[in-house]
Amino acid sequence: MRLPKIEFVGTGAWFFFVVNWLKVPFSANLELMTAESVKLNLMLLPFIAAGAAAGIFFLKRVPQRAFTVMVQILAAAAAIKLLL
Numbered sequence: 001m002r003l004p005k006i007e008f009v010g011t012g013a014w015f016f017f018v019v020n021w022l023k024v025p026f027s028a029n030l031e032l033m034t035a036e037s038v039k040l041n042l043m044l045l046p047f048i049a050a051g052a053a054a055g056i057f058f059l060k061r062v063p064q065r066a067f068t069v070m071v072q073i074l075a076a077a078a079a080i081k082l083l084l
Contacts, residue, residue: 005067009059 001008027033062070 005059005062005064008067008071009055 003011024033059067
């Protein structure tokens with residue numbers, strides 16, 4: 001896509017944010033989301049925030065070229081996994 005790393009990660013984050021929120025009503029209707037699972041998710045919220053902060057920290061420190069190579073390697077690995 002030839003996007004700078006910040007835009008690439010940001011676009012992906014917004015995409016998955018929207019997709020996951022669209023799944024909420026269906027998951028609740030199918031009783032895949034319960035009060036207990038929501039409570040567990042809320043308890044894990046500090047760890048989610050810490051992971052987001054760590055991701056931002058490391059993203060700022062990884063050079064663009066190294067990021068591009070990592071993304072290409074991971075995409076190739078995902079494609080191979082899908083084929084097998």
